[in-house]
Amino acid sequence: MELVSVAAVAENGVIGRDGELPWPSIPADKRQYRERISDGPVILGRVTFESMRDDLPGTAQIVLSRSRREFDVETAYHASDVDDAVAIAESLGADRAYVIGGGGIYDLFQPAVDRMVLSRISGEYEGDTYFPEWDPDEWELANRTEYEAFTLEEWVRAPR
Template sequence: MTGTDVELTSVAAVAENGVIGRDGEIPWPSIPTDKRQYRNRIADSPVILGRVTFDSMREDLPGTAQIVLSRSETGYDVETAYPASGVAEAIATVESLGAEEGYVIGGAGIYGLFQPAVDRMVLSRIPGEYEGDAYFPEWDTAEWSRVKTVAYDRFTLEEWERASS
């Protein structure tokens, strides 16, 4: 755990070469089954995301609340959106909402910032290598245990937990 009562989970779709995006979009053809499991997983919890990712999702915001990390924005015209300036403030906001878990949903900089703080990762592994400009952060596999793997058509879902110290 992160030293708080909130369990943080990173959720991402990742190609074999670590790519998660290109020009703000997913670089592989849409995988509806993956989108559904992703949306269902995060539907009843607050999500933590960067401002660019938030702006790209404004038409269909995920989660019960969006904690938006930004260096410049201090408020949003969306009732369920809360600004945060860093990891500690984002986690405190999740706690203040009475949630027991929160999901980190990107972009690349946000995944990197939260990697030391997350307790779990749920990764949709997309076969193939893709051109991209956004990557999921690397992690020390010795610090993590893969606890579940489920094969789907066109992706494999992996669940990882941080190893006990």
């Protein structure tokens, strides 16, 4: 099972403020994000799940939550931890799952992810949610694509 973190990250590591993106909308980034995660299950926290209810991403949503175990959405599954989330994704026949936030979920999964796809947003923004710190020596930049308002970077974990 390949685990891929997908996030938009400002220069100062901010990924959110009050449950929203702190920068103006970037349609090209939203489009590539949605296309990327459309073909597999996504792993996300309950708050992120609730914020996306009107337009749920992925083929299934694996929701990590300590407080809620059932969701009135046919494609949503409850997971209690990283191993449980991976087992659910595998039970759905997936060979890849996308970790899509929030901050606590990215942090929890960081030691387990195989790849990161990061939209680097120009500028620093005020925020209350950050992408976790990671050791660049453990990762290799596999691809970098410049767009008008962001740079898309794909990182793969270096061989151990």
